[in-house]
């Protein structure tokens with residue numbers, strides 16, 4: 001935290017205040033102190049087939065329940081209800097890509113597509129509570145499939161298309177997915193990435209999978225054995241299906257989706273979200289934070305394979321009846337102006353991206369954004385990692401032309417929705433996430449749960465439940481409890497932060513062994529287990545090393561087998577192996593061969609020591625070191 005930025009205050013533009021749903025930020029925070037009352041009011045914006053009996057049930061902590069016994073359907077609220085309004089012919093989704101191809105679907109078209117897919121899934125034997133795995137690029141069929149699952153009560157588990165065979169197999173196996181929906185391929189920077197091939201390899205070891213559905217997305221030939229009655233092309237599958245499908249009446253606490261994310265130890269965790277609270281939390285935060293109105297054109301550059309895409313490309317915008325852009329490709333291809341071109345072409349008003357992309361694009365110079373008319377923009381957003389004040393100011397000046405407030409939104413896969421973030425009418429400080437949102441009780445505390453003094457570092461905690469909170473870790477209740485039991489009674493986010501003298505929050509980074517690479521969470525344990533599964537690697541430890549663009553990169557320390565030497569050839573092989581096991585996001589920036597790893601007497605690798613040596617920091621307490 002730099003002192004000078006703590007004192008820099010940027011007031012909201014008058015035009016924004018005039019129009020804002022929430023005029024008085026501080027007053028709204030005050031109103032949000034009665035969390036039950038606050039979220040109850042928000043829940044009234046939706047269609048409930050049966051009203052809830054109780055807003056919050058906290059009788060079995062930390063297994064909280066929201067909108068108890070309420071019955072609803074999130075797809076009904078995101079799609080069906082707009083068909084009876086003036087939004088019927090409004091564009092719901094604009095798909096565009098680095099090839100600058102375009103496809104638009106109105107709410108009515110989305111409605112019929114979702115219904116056909118929902119009926120097709122039913123015909124395939126998918127029932128309420130079954131898991132469907134979606135391994136798809138950014139394309140309309142991914143959105144349609146998610147909504148189709150939710151319509152009939154199936155649980156979707158989206159696997160980011162940048163993940164590879166090993167990760168895909170693990171997720172299918174753990175969830176016992178019945179159906180996998182994929183595509184022939186996706187593309188990035190002009191390169192084709194075959195997805196169906198990965199599915200074939202993964203599914204070979206997953207007996208739960210009964211059917212594979214393939215979207216012909218990139219016109220790449222694929223092997224598909226329609227004769228077995230097990231594999232279908234998407235278009236053929238939905239051909240002739242009825243375009244009406246009644247919504248399943250879902251309990252507010254029925255599961256909606258499982259989304260895997262990295263934790264500090266062991267395998268990725270299957271974060272489980274449920275229907276009612278997620279619907280209420282996600283749409284009302286989007287409405288407040290991005291001040292969504294009917295005439296907005298909203299563009300979030302995340303991938304639907306991560307929580308930002310789930311909450312704020314698919315569910316949030318559609319629940320508000322907004323037009324949402326889905327973009328497939330890289331931010332800098334065919335040139336580093338592609339996003340600015342999209343903003344000009346469609347007249348984007350609300351733009352939401354990640355610090356890593358901004359740092360990357362800023363390097364190419366101001367001439368790219370300056371070439372385009374970005375004057376339609378009203379509010380900008382950022383998410384995924386701390387944004388440094390310099391990049392914040394560049395975003396504010398060059399992209400927003402000093403007219404657009406920046407919403408630095410802190411949240412997590414587990415929280416489901418924005419938690420600490422300004423509203424457009426808040427006075428901002430570059431690099432600060434400002435304050436917890438109305439209805440959210442967050443703080444910075446020490447290990448005992450006591451608030452720390454202004455300027456002191458501490459842990460980010462949430463003190464009271466919130467509607468879109470995860471309900472459990474799939475098949476691992478123990479890991480769910482850990483979030484609430486490490487500091488008893490509080491949700492521990494495993495981030496470190498500070499509050500300044502004005503009670504503004506500054507997020508400093510993770511406090512656990514999760515590495516944040518370009519806004520993607522990767523667990524050291526995952527990378528290490530991928531490394532160790534290579535035949536020449538005996539032991540491995542990885543650390544995150546700060547990187548000016550990516551935030552962090554991975555550095556791996558390896559003990560090799562049988563006197564092997566880590567030459568360029570072997571390095572390449574090991575990198576390829578990790579790519580196959582996890583995916584291209586797990587980029588190993590550096591590798592170093594070592595004779596042994598620093599360990600505790602109980603045999604745990606002390607990554608802290610490796611990190612301190614690598615970064616030239618103090619070693620700290622070494623009393624538990626074995627040697």
Ligand code: WTA
Nearest residue numbers: 383384385386408409410411412413507510
């Ligand atoms: C980090 C992404 C600083 C944080 C929505 C958190 C942030 C992790 C911010 C969650 C922000 C997210 N400022 N750090 N505005 N937003 N983070 O689950 O370390 O992919 O714990 O969810 O990203 O990553 P996840």
